[in-house]
Amino acid sequence: MMERSFEILKHPSEGCISIKRGFSWPAFFFSWIWAFTKRLWIVGGVLFISSLLIGGLEFFGNPVFAVMVGLAFSLFVGARANYWRSRAAERRGYSYVRTVYANSAQSAVSKFLKGEASTTRPGIFFSVPSFFQKVFAIVWLTFKAAFRYRLFWVLTVILLGSVIALPVLIKDDGTAHGFTQILLTYTIGIITTLLGFATLWISCGTLARDIEEAQIQMVVTKPIARWQIWIGKWIGLVLLNALLLAVAGSSVYFMLQWRSKRLPAAEQQILRNEIFVARGSLKEPIQDITPMVDAELKTRVEESRATTLNIPVLRKKIEEEIKAGQQVIGPNYARRWVIDLGLKKNSLRDQPLYLRIKFQSPESKPMGDAPTYRTVWIIGPPDSPHQAQADVPSVAAGSFHEFPIPPNLWDESGKLTVEFRNYNKTALLFPLDEGFEVLYRESGFALNFFRGLAIILCWLALLSAIGLCAASFLSFPVAAFFSLAVLAIGLSTGTLSKVVEDKSLTGFDEAKPVVMTILDKIGVPFFQALLQLVNLVQQFSPLDALSSGRSITWDQLGLAVVQIVFLIGGIFAGVGIFIFSRRELARPQVNA
Numbered sequence: 001m002m003e004r005s006f007e008i009l010k011h012p013s014e015g016c017i018s019i020k021r022g023f024s025w026p027a028f029f030f031s032w033i034w035a036f037t038k039r040l041w042i043v044g045g046v047l048f049i050s051s052l053l054i055g056g057l058e059f060f061g062n063p064v065f066a067v068m069v070g071l072a073f074s075l076f077v078g079a080r081a082n083y084w085r086s087r088a089a090e091r092r093g094y095s096y097v098r099t100v101y102a103n104s105a106q107s108a109v110s111k112f113l114k115g116e117a118s119t120t121r122p123g124i125f126f127s128v129p130s131f132f133q134k135v136f137a138i139v140w141l142t143f144k145a146a147f148r149y150r151l152f153w154v155l156t157v158i159l160l161g162s163v164i165a166l167p168v169l170i171k172d173d174g175t176a177h178g179f180t181q182i183l184l185t186y187t188i189g190i191i192t193t194l195l196g197f198a199t200l201w202i203s204c205g206t207l208a209r210d211i212e213e214a215q216i217q218m219v220v221t222k223p224i225a226r227w228q229i230w231i232g233k234w235i236g237l238v239l240l241n242a243l244l245l246a247v248a249g250s251s252v253y254f255m256l257q258w259r260s261k262r263l264p265a266a267e268q269q270i271l272r273n274e275i276f277v278a279r280g281s282l283k284e285p286i287q288d289i290t291p292m293v294d295a296e297l298k299t300r301v302e303e304s305r306a307t308t309l310n311i312p313v314l315r316k317k318i319e320e321e322i323k324a325g326q327q328v329i330g331p332n333y334a335r336r337w338v339i340d341l342g343l344k345k346n347s348l349r350d351q352p353l354y355l356r357i358k359f360q361s362p363e364s365k366p367m368g369d370a371p372t373y374r375t376v377w378i379i380g381p382p383d384s385p386h387q388a389q390a391d392v393p394s395v396a397a398g399s400f401h402e403f404p405i406p407p408n409l410w411d412e413s414g415k416l417t418v419e420f421r422n423y424n425k426t427a428l429l430f431p432l433d434e435g436f437e438v439l440y441r442e443s444g445f446a447l448n449f450f451r452g453l454a455i456i457l458c459w460l461a462l463l464s465a466i467g468l469c470a471a472s473f474l475s476f477p478v479a480a481f482f483s484l485a486v487l488a489i490g491l492s493t494g495t496l497s498k499v500v501e502d503k504s505l506t507g508f509d510e511a512k513p514v515v516m517t518i519l520d521k522i523g524v525p526f527f528q529a530l531l532q533l534v535n536l537v538q539q540f541s542p543l544d545a546l547s548s549g550r551s552i553t554w555d556q557l558g559l560a561v562v563q564i565v566f567l568i569g570g571i572f573a574g575v576g577i578f579i580f581s582r583r584e585l586a587r588p589q590v591n592a
Contacts, residue, residue, distance in 0.1 A: 005101050006108035007086055009094035017094065018108040019085050028078030035084075043084050047077060068558065134224045138232020139239065141219075142206060146240055155198055159248040162194065163187040164255060176263065176270040183259055184275075185547045187252045192456055195241060195248075199460050200483045203237055203467025207580075208476035216585055226581045230468060234573065237464040242457055249453045253446070273352065274402065278448035278551035279439040281356075282344075282416075284337045286432050289322050296322070323432065329420065330427045336382075336419045339438050345414035354402050354439040355390075355418065360429040361397035372396050373428065378419040380409040397428070402439070442551040451552040452542030458564040462537065463487070465569040469576030473583060490534050499527045536563045 006018040027034045032051055035044030054070045090096065102108035147153075171182075207230075210216040219229060260271055296318050297311070329335045341348060355377065372394040380387030388406045395401050410416040416438065422428055430436055466486055470479035540560040545552050 004103075005099050006105060007082075008097045008100055008108065008112045009086065009089050010097050011092075011094045014093075016097075016109050016112060017089065018100070018102075018105040018112075019089065020082055020105065021099065022082065023078050024081035025078065027081030028074050031074065031077045034081065038085055038088075040084055040088055043088075068554075134228045135232040135235065138219075138224075138229055139236040142233050142236025143240065145206065146202070146236075155194070155244055156247055159191060159194060159244060160251060162190045163248055163252050174263065174267065176267045176275060179260065179263060179267070179271065180275050180547050183256055184252070185543055187255075188452070188456075188543055188546065191245070191248045191252070192459070195244060195456075195460055196463055196487070199237065199241060199463045200467045200487065201480060202240075203233075203464045204471045204479040204483055205476055206233055206237070207468055207471035208474065208479050211471075211583075211585060212475060220585060227577045230472070230573070230577045230580050234461075234464055234468055237468075238457070238461045241460040241464070245453055245457055245460070249449070253449055273404075274354075275547070275549045276445040277441055277549045278443040278445060279354070279549050280442035280551045280553075282339045282341065282438040282440065284339055284436070287326070289319065289326075292322055293318050324429075327432055327435065328427050328429050329422045331422055331425055334419055334421045335430065336417060337436055339416040339418070341410055341414040341416060343414075344440070345410055348407070348440050350407050351441055352407060353405050353416075355405055356400060356402045356437050356439055357395075358400045358431065358435055359397055360431070361426060373424045373426075376421045376423060377405070378421065379405050379417070381411045381415075381417055382419075384411075439550075442553075445549075448552055449546065451554070451557050452546050454557055455540050455542045455552065455560050455564075458540070458560050459537070461565050462569045462572070465572040465576070469572040469579075472576040472580040489530070490537065493531065493534055493538065497531060499524060533568060537568060540564070 005021040007021060008016055008018055010016045024034070032044045032047035035041075035047055050073060054073060086096070097112070100108040100111045102111050207216075210219075216229075220226065256276075260268060260276070263271065293315060297315055300314065300318070301311075357375070359373075361371070361373065373396075375392045375395050377390040377392070378387055379390065386409065388409060390403060390405060392401070392403055405418075418436075418438070420430075463483075467479070467483045470482045470486075474482060540556060540563075542552055544550070
């Protein structure tokens with residue numbers, strides 16, 4: 001059994017007791033219950049109240065944010081728990097004598113009485129478990145190496161030059177959207193690109209170079225596991241990226257605030273209402289049409305006199321007909337959406353709302369000759385004198401449009417009714433997934449910007465894991481090439497989607513029947529699985545959300561951490577640690 005360190009404390013009349021140093025897992029899981037069992041009444045009361053507050057945050061606030069706060073709280077309690085026990089014992093008359101390494105508290109007292117002991121004592125704030133201390137030592141060495149080779153300073157200069165100097169030289173068109181394109185989309189994109197390629201290069205070099213130059217042998221001879229070396233380097237790279245991202249992100253944020261003051265007053269208003277904001281989205285729930293499809297399919301099959309029917313094709317046709325009935329609004333017809341605000345009706349009172357619409361038209365003409373359409377919107381409870389009308393006379397099909405609507409137009413139950421009346425001579429199609437939504441202010445731009453940078457950090461953490469995984473079994477040049485190849489595959493979603501859609505690696509010809517070869521039967525499922533993994537990462541792009549003022553919620557950030565860092569990054573980390581732990585490091589390195 002592994003020995004752990006115990007503090008020995010002695011009382012003049014009650015004898016000796018031992019308290020384990022380091023992290024307390026019972027306190028981590030049970031917090032205030034653990035405190036009461038150890039007679040830490042004041043600490044237990046404080047922890048009990050804190051647990052209630054965190055529970056209230058989870059019930060009334062954001063669940064993902066509450067889970068993150070609760071995890072941080074539990075880690076803090078687990079790290080401080082044994083320190084609290086030791087100080088409470090001293091207040092009861094015990095005095096610290098020394099530290100003993102033993103398998104249990106009882107054997108620690110026994111060893112102390114036999115004179116087997118050391119003389120160290122835990123830190124003032126909390127005691128870090130020994131395996132964490134080893135990992136943090138590797139993290140610190142990774143930081144020192146980066147500063148020693150001036151890597152941090154070079155990247156800082158390049159980033160600042162990209163996000164400050166170039167946007168100053170490139171002028172926007174004076175509009176809010178043009179300003180956003182230059183100073184927000186461009187700068188965030190170039191930060192992600194520079195840090196992404198630098199992360200792959202550094203992560204490959206920091207491990208592969210250590211192995212090739214025989215420096216890793218000096219580390220593995222120490223009492224530290226190889227997985228701790230690997231994790232320490234990964235954490236060091238993530239923290240280095242976090243520092244660089246904080247410097248570049250802060251520069252972008254203050255540059256946005258400074259340059260926005262030069263815009264005209266009308267454009268500044270658009271910027272504040274549509275871009276420098278975190279807006280949530282409300283949509284009408286998409287109705288499950290499966291029961292309707294089944295009923296209609298059954299009716300048509302019974303009415304049909306044909307001996308053979310292609311059921312899948314007929315079912316697909318019925319689905320399209322039912323969807324068309326929900327999406328298409330004919331001339332002189334109306335379509336009504338009912339949005340349930342729920343508990344948000346209280347926080348949205350007197351707040352401006354925006355309608356975001358997109359529709360398609362059967363009339364297709366060249367871009368310059370594309371027709372525009374009149375859209376009339378009636379907002380408010382039906383047959384109510386408190387309705388408002390928005391008449392937008394010139395709207396083009398195929399693109400998104402936003403316009404404000406008056407606040408407080410929902411009914412007593414919190415349901416907002418919006419009706420569209422089609423006074424055009426042609427039918428208009430509003431897609432169920434993106435044709436209609438109501439936007440509202442959820443939080444400020446600063447917090448949204450921070451969450452966007454946090455998602456980018458998740459991407460960089462994944463790239464660090466990919467680079468370290470490649471360096472665990474390849475030389476530096478080959479590892480860098482392998483990592484870039486993985487990145488190229490991740491950016492080729494269009495090709496992957498085309499292969500999965502056509503169900504063929506060689507292409508699809510409508511004039512010929514689909515015949516899957518052996519290569520297709522193996523390759524298409526592989527590409528499909530690969531596409532699903534890539535989509536787990538790419539679905540959290542913060543660029544579109546930040547440039548359009550859409551909210552990046554705590555739920556999205558928490559899901560990004562789970563999917564990108566722990567799931568996908570964990571796969572690469574597991575492979576890298578497995579190979580690195582079994583690699584022969586004492587083999588002579590031959591430099592050509």
